[in-house]
Amino acid sequence: MTATTRSMVRVVPRTTRRSWWVVGDAATITWRNLLQVVRNPQLAVIDTITPIMFVLLFAYVFGGAIRVPGGDYISYLMPGIFVQTVVFGATGTAIGLAEDLQKGVVDRFRSLPMAPSAVLVGRTLSDALRNLYTVLVMTAVGYVIGFRFHGGLAGAVLALALVVGFGYAISWLSANIGLLAKSAQAAQGAIFIPVFPLTFASSAFVPVQTMPSWLRPIAEANPVTVVVNAARGLVSGAPDTATIVGALAWIVVIVLVFAPIALVNYRRRG
Amino acid sequence: MGEPAILVEGLTKSYGPVRALRGIDMAVPQGSVLGLLGPNGAGKTTAVRILATLLRPDAGRAVIVGHDVVREPDEVRATIGLTGQYAAVDENLTGRENLELVGRLLHVGRSAARARADELLADFDLVEAGRRPVRTYSGGMRRRLDLAASLVGRPAVLFLDEPTTGLDPRSRVGLWDVIARLVTEGTTILLTTQYLEEADRLADRIAVIDEGSVIAEGTSEELKDRLGEDVVELRLADRSRTEEGLALLRPLAAAEPAPDPETGRLNVPVRHAAGTLAEVVRRLDAAGLEVAELSLHRPSLDDVFLALTGRRAAHEAELETAGDAPERGRRQGRKAA
DSSP states (O other): OHHHHTOOOOOOOOOSOHHHHHHHHHHHHHHHHHHHHHHOHHHHHHHHHHHHHHHHHIIIIITTTOOOTTSOHHHHHHHHHHHHHHHHHHHHHHHHHHHHHHTTHHHHHHTTTSOTHHHHHHHHHHHHHHHHHHHHHHHHHHHHTTOOOOSHHHHHHHHHHHHHHHHHHHHHHHHHHHHHOSSHHHHHHHHHHHHHHHHHSSTTTSOGGGSOTTTHHHHHHOHHHHHHHHHHHHHHTOOOHHHHHHHHHHHHHHHHHHHHHHHHHHHHOO | OOSOSEEEEEEEEEETTEEEEEEEEEEEOTTOEEEEEOOTTSSHHHHHHHHTTSSOOSEEEEEETTEETTTOHHHHHHHEEEEOSSOOOOTTSBHHHHHHHHHHHTTOOHHHHHHHHHHHHHHTTOTTGGGSBGGGSOHHHHHHHHHHHTTTTOOSEEEEESTTTTOOHHHHHHHHHHHHHHHHTTOEEEEEESOHHHHHHHOSEEEEEETTEEEEEEEHHHHHHHHOSEEEEEEESSGGGHHHHHHHHGGGOSSOOEEOTTTOOEEEEESOHHHHHHHHHHHHHHTTOOEEEEEEEOOOHHHHHHHHHSSOSHHHHHHHHHTTHHHHHHHHHHHHO
């Protein structure tokens, strides 16, 4: 302890230039969150194994049973699995935030002169990067079993960007559940209540036309359907501009609605 | 004497119908330690959370080194360090990374954050452990790292919310030494605790808090004058003669002896245990009062409460502890806030 008094290190906490903080602080929080994944072998393995498992299970279990237009189920399937996986990945935002709250880590962050929004921006960003990694692993596995992008590099990049962007948007919905939950376990339970109908009452795995008439309009309006259809168009080399614009609009609207609410919830959790 | 480092006036806070703070006042001079002593649910954590800018008070004001906690939260945050009831460190990061993280969020610059982390690891005897992930640490090491993390920005004011709760006695004493050394370096500290011994050992002044109000305040010596240095605890064989026993022992007591309504035991706070114990026995014997149990102990939070309020603190505390109270209290706090 004596070293503290004759310390050589100048440490001057800064309280000015707040607008810069959001970027730097969010980057710091992102770094911290990703480091936690990399350092936790179990988590890192799960992040890698899960997408491989999903691709193989869906391709071989459902592949023979489900008839789709054109008959190429793997190309039909991949955009669906992409979107389903990133939406499931976004549940990590709720769980991660709830854990940080429970362990008092958020209390420490809130007692520092950092940008309050950085904790949320950093969390959603690190989860988006995890999702990007997952989607790339899935693409690689898909290529092994016959999946191909038919829309060129631009189409492939835009398709993956839409998918990961949608996961990012859902992370903000997820963040609210994490902030309102009383524990990480409660958050985990609660987040799947919106996530299951969202992913399965959609065109992710089966054509909407096969659904009962009452469900069909709901599934068609479901943002997951819009994003999956947009990605499918891009993957198959027949992009539909209206659907792509619709998907982008959904992403923007979801972020614009849930990000401000999450910020309010974050400030309120004293 | 300049401006106090911590100034609190008429602070109140309610969570719905629960009045956690009912108007507390405090003034902590620069470089001194105030011990906030009270049972679970007394309002200690609420007070610390308001002073550390985590919670907004309903009324009253709090000023940390000239900065109002509500109007200038970022200035306050640059001045304070907070160590909560649970070690708020990342399990999968190394000790060093945990400290660097705080430095970066304090915007001290990357190289300064790194150098400061090294310095703190050396100060807290964690140089070797600094390279390992925190999940390999013992409870005491975690608390030390957590304390180190709150010192990265060289805070002028440090809040320690029950820093040793849940630690084994040896780790507790180790942490006390660390805190005592911080004090000699001029840090102003507000410490909450449920242990009278801890407050006695570390604090210059002690404020006893109960149901959101400060019910006694003074130096450790002043409190001992009021409450005695030791407590003679005895039980009479014939409980119906309790009043008679009280009358005999009152002249020996440093503070009003208190009968425990539940057990019938008498707690007699005394200033000098050695001579008094024999005198207690002589007087009771001379009056023909048979003593069934007799013991001598250092006053606990319980004794302080019995002497100050005439009731036990432990009753509520035990109830709360059964349900993992601090955690629950905190969560309720968040929800209500």
